[in-house]
Amino acid sequence: MSSVAGLKEKQEKSWKEHRLITIFRDLVKNKLAAIGIVIIASIFIAAVFAPWLSSYGPYEQDLSGTKLAAGADGHILGTDNYGRDMWSRLVHGARLSLVVGLSSVAIGLIGGIGLGLLAGYYRKLDGLIMRVVDLLFAFPGILLAMLIIAMLGTSLINVIIAISIWSIPGCARIVRGSVLSIKQQEYILAMKTLGASDRRILLKHILPNCTAPLIVFATMRMATAILSTSALSYLGLGAQPPTPEWGAMIAAGQDFMWEAPHMAIIPGLGIMLTVFAFNVVGDGLRDALDPNMDMNV
Amino acid sequence: MSRTPLLEVNNVTKHFPIKKGVFRRTKAHVKAVNGVDLFVHEGETLGVVGESGCGKSTLGRVIIGLEKMTNGTIYFQGDSIGQLSDRHLKKYKRNLQMIFQDPFASLNPRQKVGDALEEVFIIHDSDLNKQHRKQRVLELLKEVGLKAEHYHRYPHEFSGGQRQRIGIARALALNPSLIVCDEAVSALDVSVQAQVIKLLKDLQKKYQLSYLFISHDLGVVRHMSDRVLVMYLGAQVELGDASRIYANPLHPYTKALLSAIPRPKTKIKRERIKLQGDMPSPANYPKGCPFHTRCPIAKSYCAERMPAYREVEENHFVACHEV
Numbered sequence: 001m002s003s004v005a006g007l008k009e010k011q012e013k014s015w016k017e018h019r020l021i022t023i024f025r026d027l028v029k030n031k032l033a034a035i036g037i038v039i040i041a042s043i044f045i046a047a048v049f050a051p052w053l054s055s056y057g058p059y060e061q062d063l064s065g066t067k068l069a070a071g072a073d074g075h076i077l078g079t080d081n082y083g084r085d086m087w088s089r090l091v092h093g094a095r096l097s098l099v100v101g102l103s104s105v106a107i108g109l110i111g112g113i114g115l116g117l118l119a120g121y122y123r124k125l126d127g128l129i130m131r132v133v134d135l136l137f138a139f140p141g142i143l144l145a146m147l148i149i150a151m152l153g154t155s156l157i158n159v160i161i162a163i164s165i166w167s168i169p170g171c172a173r174i175v176r177g178s179v180l181s182i183k184q185q186e187y188i189l190a191m192k193t194l195g196a197s198d199r200r201i202l203l204k205h206i207l208p209n210c211t212a213p214l215i216v217f218a219t220m221r222m223a224t225a226i227l228s229t230s231a232l233s234y235l236g237l238g239a240q241p242p243t244p245e246w247g248a249m250i251a252a253g254q255d256f257m258w259e260a261p262h263m264a265i266i267p268g269l270g271i272m273l274t275v276f277a278f279n280v281v282g283d284g285l286r287d288a289l290d291p292n293m294d295m296n297v
Numbered sequence: 298m299s300r301t302p303l304l305e306v307n308n309v310t311k312h313f314p315i316k317k318g319v320f321r322r323t324k325a326h327v328k329a330v331n332g333v334d335l336f337v338h339e340g341e342t343l344g345v346v347g348e349s350g351c352g353k354s355t356l357g358r359v360i361i362g363l364e365k366m367t368n369g370t371i372y373f374q375g376d377s378i379g380q381l382s383d384r385h386l387k388k389y390k391r392n393l394q395m396i397f398q399d400p401f402a403s404l405n406p407r408q409k410v411g412d413a414l415e416e417v418f419i420i421h422d423s424d425l426n427k428q429h430r431k432q433r434v435l436e437l438l439k440e441v442g443l444k445a446e447h448y449h450r451y452p453h454e455f456s457g458g459q460r461q462r463i464g465i466a467r468a469l470a471l472n473p474s475l476i477v478c479d480e481a482v483s484a485l486d487v488s489v490q491a492q493v494i495k496l497l498k499d500l501q502k503k504y505q506l507s508y509l510f511i512s513h514d515l516g517v518v519r520h521m522s523d524r525v526l527v528m529y530l531g532a533q534v535e536l537g538d539a540s541r542i543y544a545n546p547l548h549p550y551t552k553a554l555l556s557a558i559p560r561p562k563t564k565i566k567r568e569r570i571k572l573q574g575d576m577p578s579p580a581n582y583p584k585g586c587p588f589h590t591r592c593p594i595a596k597s598y599c600a601e602r603m604p605a606y607r608e609v610e611e612n613h614f615v616a617c618h619e620v
Contacts, residue, residue: 186403193361195390196420208407
């Protein structure tokens with residue numbers, strides 16, 4: 001009996017793995033998405049191992065060697081106007097961007113999922129919640145973020161708060177839409193006739209069935225969040241110098257655009273590549289997770 | 298007739314409001330179920346037939362508590378359950394279960410079959426431990442003709458018939474006394490239909506189950522049911538023993554319905570009664586007898602007065618002026 005049970009566990013596991021592999025295979029079939037995955041993976045590695053990847057600290061000044069061009073004196077990407085190593089600042093900036101991006105998307109998802117589930121499931125709450133969401137939507141995102149930071153003060157934590165609040169309405173809308181269609185399914189009615197509580201139905205039966213659009217949303221949102229963090233920092237509302245944040249680095253570099261263009265261009269390329277990668281992977285995931293090819297093949 | 302019926306439904310109506318305009322004012326009602334009486338005894342099957350849109354599924358949902366009725370009373374095991382809130386209804390749900398139409402939509406695609414069945418016990422028998430739950434689930438799987446190795450599979454790995462067996466196992470898990478089967482075999486192939494019907498009948502014999510068997514398939518209903526209720530446009534038209542209704546239908550609608558059953562190789566010429574036009578919209582309910590717009594024998598007063606629903610023979614009820 002126990003060996004039979006073990007075999008079953010194995011079968012089930014292999015099937016689950018199989019599903020993930022299928023999605024991954026569909027994803028990398030898309031050339032752009034494959035490139036995106038490689039870029040994201042390298043950024044993640046750079047972010048995690050930042051202190052070991054660079055021989056200079058991101059704050060280490062060397063006033064004898066300022067604005068060095070790439071490759072000079074062992075500085076792979078040169079130095080900035082204080083003689084700080086650009087490569088070190090770039091990888092530490094990646095760390096910052098990913099932390100801000102991940103945490104703001106996570107908070108936005110939690111808020112959005114909560115609101116979306118309630119709005120989609122309870123018709124009485126729907127009107128109220130969705131009007132509030134519409135209100136948030138009506139504000140231009142970056143303006144909303146600036147407003148929030150103006151109220152809370154400039155700091156990276158407040159940037160995270162601002163961007164996550166700005167992520168909530170989109171997420172809430174996606175979840176609400178999925179809930180509206182899923183709650184009409186017979187398996188939800190079946191759970192009701194069995195006497196399952198609303199909480200059980202929402203968390204165990206509705207939420208797991210709306211993950212596909214959420215994964216796509218989260219990936220795309222990462223790009224927006226990173227871009228917005230840089231934009232806010234560029235405007236002086238986010239990370240403050242000397243923090244190695246890409247947006248703040250561009251802001252510092254623009255004054256030396258003619259003498260040392262690499263100071264602005266390198267962090268700019270960092271932002272561009274990251275945003276590009278998350279966007280193409282999000283697009284690829286949208287195709288790979290297409291609900292029509294999903295479970296009922 | 299001295300026994301108290303397991304389920305007794307009196308004069309149940311279900312009207313859905315149609316809301317229009319800025320203030321969402323109720324402009325009209327869709328009269329999905331319009332005054333239905335029925336009872337089901339223990340161990341008995343009551344078939345409910347009618348065209349699509351005649352309110353038979355709504356009736357089933359009202360009885361099971363998925364929709365709140367507009368009017369009427371529902372007694373289950375002697376207790377009035379029609380107006381209970383979901384929380385109070387929970388203790389009756391043990392005894393009152395449902396099998397759904399679409400075997401592909403009635404199971405959560407992300408839940409393993411074993412987990413889906415165990416969940417029933419988590420909801421109702423929270424003191425049962427994991428070991429016992431699994432034990433019960435394996436028994437259930439066997440009961441409906443599935444194997445223990447199906448425990449760890451996902452719904453999409455099963456055929457339609459197997460999925461419907463899972464649905465039956467789920468309904469059966471709490472040892473209910475009444476199961477509402479809403480088009481339970483309509484989505485299946487004919488050969489699979491026969492197997493599932495056989496399973497339902499075997500289970501009925503074994504556990505003294507009662508079924509409320511809702512279907513548009515007259516042949517299946519005849520095979521399953523002890524008594525049959527014919528519905529038209531949310532109203533009851535005829536109710537009686539299955540054998541009597543099929544042999545000697547009284548209401549003109551029942552006659553038309555039965556004459557439409559395809560039969561192979563009939564020597565005896567049967568008159569096929571073709572109904573003219575479509576069923577009126579339940580949002581625009583006709584005055585008088587609901588059937589008078591299509592009835593071949595309608596008289597002028599049929600459009601004026603609603604016919605009484607009366608017992609013409611013992612246990613045979615008909616709503617028609619002309620019978």
